[in-house]
Amino acid sequence: NAGVTQTPKFRILKIGQSMTLQCTQDMNHNYMYWYRQDPGMGLKLIYYSVGAGITDKGEVPNGYNVSRSTTEDFPLRLELAAPSQTSVYFCASRPGQGIETQYFGPGTRLLVL
Amino acid sequence: AQSVTQLGSHVSVSEGALVLLRCNYSSSVPPYLFWYVQYPNQGLQLLLKYTSAATLVKGINGFEAEFKKSETSFHLTKPSAHMSDAAEYFCAVTPGSQGNLIFGKGTKLSVKP
Numbered sequence: 001n002a003g004v005t006q007t008p009k010f011r012i013l014k015i016g017q018s019m020t021l022q023c024t025q026d027m028n029h030n031y032m033y034w035y036r037q038d039p040g041m042g043l044k045l046i047y048y049s050v051g052a053g054i055t056d057k058g059e060v061p062n063g064y065n066v067s068r069s070t071t072e073d074f075p076l077r078l079e080l081a082a083p084s085q086t087s088v089y090f091c092a093s094r095p096g097q098g099i100e101t102q103y104f105g106p107g108t109r110l111l112v113l
Numbered sequence: 114a115q116s117v118t119q120l121g122s123h124v125s126v127s128e129g130a131l132v133l134l135r136c137n138y139s140s141s142v143p144p145y146l147f148w149y150v151q152y153p154n155q156g157l158q159l160l161l162k163y164t165s166a167a168t169l170v171k172g173i174n175g176f177e178a179e180f181k182k183s184e185t186s187f188h189l190t191k192p193s194a195h196m197s198d199a200a201e202y203f204c205a206v207t208p209g210s211q212g213n214l215i216f217g218k219g220t221k222l223s224v225k226p
């Protein structure tokens with residue numbers, strides 16, 4: 001049981017480039033989340049999904065897109081990378097019944113230059 | 114709107130000393146409260162959670178937190194700090210059963226030998 005896995009671990013992008021951050025969970029969780037973490041700012045919710053085919057915006061969705069075609073995968077897409085998107089990105093999941101723990105992946109560190 | 118305030122972005126204690134990390138919340142509905150820990154270059158891991166069952170909540174690694182409605186607080190304590198407790202700690206709130214966590218900005222705990 002790998003839990004929540006994220007790839008890549010680290011990436012450098014040039015301004016204007018695009019990329020997809022991958023997130024996969026093998027716990028059959030319905031809910032999945034994408035957060036960004038900036039120093040001294042805690043975690044901010046970018047997008048979330050309550051099940052395959054259903055996504056919704058969080059607090060800071062601008063500049064990002066998501067899709068959820070399967071229960072396991074929840075990729076995050078950056079279309080036109082900007083320096084403001086330099087951050088550490090975390091994916092998380094939870095079963096979806098009641099007040100359960102969110103399980104976090106190890107994170108992707110992204111640097112946009 | 115729900116929010117979380119963590120007092121002190123950096124706390125330093127000596128090994129064996131009491132650890133006290135402060136968290137105050139604002140919520141228009143009965144809150145569910147969480148403490149997560151993040152070790153360097155890792156994702157977040159749940160320490161403990163309050164879901165209205167008991168006001169004193171015990172978590173992993175000897176940590177506990179007490180929910181005080183009158184003070185809108187959920188402070189994290191550990192009687193005796195260990196070097197391995199050095200990490201960043203995040204308090205989070207979720208309004209009702211929706212499950213979208215709102216995080217505080219984090220408190221980095223340093224433990225001196």
